[in-house]
Amino acid sequence: MTSFFDKLFGAPRGSKDEAKARLKVLLVHDQVDLTPSQMDAMRAEILEVIARYAEVDREKVDIRLEKAADQVRLTSSVPVRRVTQRVGSVPA
Amino acid sequence: MSECIVITSGKGGVGKTTTTANLGVALARLGKKVVVVDADIGLRNLDVILGLENRIVYDLVHVIEGECRLRQALIKDKRTENLFLLPAAQTRDKNAVGPEQMKKLVADLKVDFDYVLIDCPAGIEQGFKNSIAGADRAIVVVTPEVSSVRDADRIIGLVEAAELPEPHLVINRFRAKMVKAGEMMNKDDVLEILAIPLVGMVPDSEDVIVSANRGSPAAFDDKSIVGEAYRRIARRVTGEQNVPFVATEEPENWWGAMKRWMGLGEAREVAG
Numbered sequence: 564m565t566s567f568f569d570k571l572f573g574a575p576r577g578s579k580d581e582a583k584a585r586l587k588v589l590l591v592h593d594q595v596d597l598t599p600s601q602m603d604a605m606r607a608e609i610l611e612v613i614a615r616y617a618e619v620d621r622e623k624v625d626i627r628l629e630k631a632a633d634q635v636r637l638t639s640s641v642p643v644r645r646v647t648q649r650v651g652s653v654p655a
Numbered sequence: 656m657s658e659c660i661v662i663t664s665g666k667g668g669v670g671k672t673t674t675t676a677n678l679g680v681a682l683a684r685l686g687k688k689v690v691v692v693d694a695d696i697g698l699r700n701l702d703v704i705l706g707l708e709n710r711i712v713y714d715l716v717h718v719i720e721g722e723c724r725l726r727q728a729l730i731k732d733k734r735t736e737n738l739f740l741l742p743a744a745q746t747r748d749k750n751a752v753g754p755e756q757m758k759k760l761v762a763d764l765k766v767d768f769d770y771v772l773i774d775c776p777a778g779i780e781q782g783f784k785n786s787i788a789g790a791d792r793a794i795v796v797v798t799p800e801v802s803s804v805r806d807a808d809r810i811i812g813l814v815e816a817a818e819l820p821e822p823h824l825v826i827n828r829f830r831a832k833m834v835k836a837g838e839m840m841n842k843d844d845v846l847e848i849l850a851i852p853l854v855g856m857v858p859d860s861e862d863v864i865v866s867a868n869r870g871s872p873a874a875f876d877d878k879s880i881v882g883e884a885y886r887r888i889a890r891r892v893t894g895e896q897n898v899p900f901v902a903t904e905e906p907e908n909w910w911g912a913m914k915r916w917m918g919l920g921e922a923r924e925v926a927g
Contacts, residue, residue, distance in 0.1 A: 577837025582801050583844050589801070590808050590848065 588632055595635045597628065609639070618644045659761045659771040660892070661790035663814070663822075665806030667777030669798045670827040673863055673872070675774035676704040677882070678794075680874035681889030683738035687769040690729065690739045692760075694786040695776035696751060699743035705732060706870020707740050716744035719756045725763055734875060739768070749781040754788035761789025770892075779813060787814065793822035794854060794892075799829060799840040804848055811851060823854035825888065830859045855888035856900050857881055 597605065606626045613619055619641050626639040662675045672695075679691040693701035696716065702708040713728035718741070732738040741764070744751065764771045773790060776782035787793065793814045797807040807824075814822050826845055833839035846853060862881045866873045873882035874889075884901045891898050 579834075579837050579840045579844065582840055583848070586801050586804055586848055589805050593805065593809060594812070 591633065591635060592630050595628065602628070610641075613641060616648045617646045620644055657765040657769050657771065658792070659765060659773065659790045661773040661775050661786050661793045662796060663775035663783065663786065663793055663810055664796040664803070665777070665779065665810040666803050669803050670796050670825075670857070670863075671777075672700050672704050672774050673867070674794070674796050674825055674827065674857075674885070675772050676701060676872045677874040677885035678889055678892065679705075679738055679770075679772050680732075680735065680872045681882075681886045682770050682772075682892065683732070683735045684874070684886070685889055685893060686737065687893065688737045688767070689770045689772065690741055690764050690768045691772045691774065692741045692764070693743035693774050694757075694782060695774060696743045696747055696749050696782065697745065698776065699745050701774045702730075702740060702742045703870060704867055704872065705740055707732065707742075708870070711742045714742045714744040715760070716747050716751050719752055719760060725760075734871075749776070749785070752785050754784055757785045757788040759789075779809065783810075783813070787817050787819065790819060792820050794825055795822045795849075795851070796825045796827050797845065797849070798827050799834075799845055804840070804845060807849055811849060821851055824849060824851050825855045825857060826853065827857045828859040829856050854891050855884060857884040857888075858901065 606624070609626060610619065610621065610624065620643075623642045624640070626637070626641070629636045629638050662671050662678070664671050672693075675691050679689050683689045691701060691705070692715065693699050694715070695701075699714075702711060707730050710730050713723040715728070717723045718725050718728045729739045729741055732740065761771055761773075771789075773786050775786035795807050795810055795814070797803050811822055824846070826842060829842075830839055834841045842853065842856060858880055860873075860879070860881045862873045862876070862879045866876070866879075866881075872885075873879040874885040876882045880901055887898045887901060
């Protein structure tokens with residue numbers, strides 16, 4: 564609601580700007596969302612690729628979509644036990 | 656050339672059925688031969704909005720299951736020459752029909768009609784898939800609210816994934832006073848987010864409730880601003896260019912306000 568003084572001295576921004584700002588964030592998130600099973604599949608494939616080069620601690624792997632205000636970011640924390648490929652060699 | 660248009664929204668309660676009924680009436684009044692199809696199986700309502708609920712004998716599922724001929728299930732609206740309703744079944748569920756059957760039904764209807772309008776159920780499941788199966792294009796109905804715009808965005812994505820052309824947008828329940836106070840998203844706000852062409856703006860009005868009570872869509876009423884909004888949508892749907900949107904803004908100065916108050920002003924129109 565806008566008060567008499569708001570009208571007199573210029574109202575603060577109405578709720579529509581809030582609606583629009585929330586929508587923009589919401590749609591970014593909606594559009595890049597993965598289902599839990601898609602997420603599991605992606606995680607498994609990423610680890611498969613990493614496994615060609617290194618041995619990882621699968622128990623402590625953390626790969627997820629992180630939602631920030633203006634973007635969605637794929638973050639991963641993958642503890643490596645040892646590298647299985649030597650520098651300069653080509654993976655099998 | 657005949658065309659099948661699905662009226663959809665994702666979210667329920669934003670005015671799909673009202674839009675289907677009014678667009679049907681308005682197109683029929685332009686001399687087009689129109690059939691409106693209620694695809695909301697199990698929760699039919701288009702019959703009630705059109706005031707034709709007492710004349711239903713057969714329904715869409717009867718036709719698809721071959722229990723009657725297509726023409727037997729079509730109900731003719733007596734108020735205008737060219738409008739027919741194909742009602743949904745009330746006692747069946749959405750799985751009684753599949754996309755291939757809907758495609759066949761729409762193809763059969765297109766032989767006899769200029770426009771086949773499909774009233775899509777809310778949601779994105781079977782009923783939605785059935786509704787878009789036979790459609791040539793889609794009209795998405797949205798109200799200027801966060802939840803409705805969000806669902807519309809989802810639906811636009813699904814319509815495009817189904818390889819239909821870019822859908823057109825109807826902004827429904829527009830409140831000029833709230834927009835002016837900055838408490839409702841305006842046309843440009845909604846278009847900036849959804850980024851599809853606008854085919855109509857319908858002001859929020861008590862007319863819609865009164866016409867639903869009576870079973871007589873506002874598009875029949877020449878004095879109704881909502882009716883006028885839908886008649887203009889119908890003109891745009893038939894391909895007419897540069898049809899102005901109905902007045903949805905308050906008068907911009909005291910003189911305009913005064914003229915309107917004295918009944919001198921014409922209904923203002925907002926171009927573009």
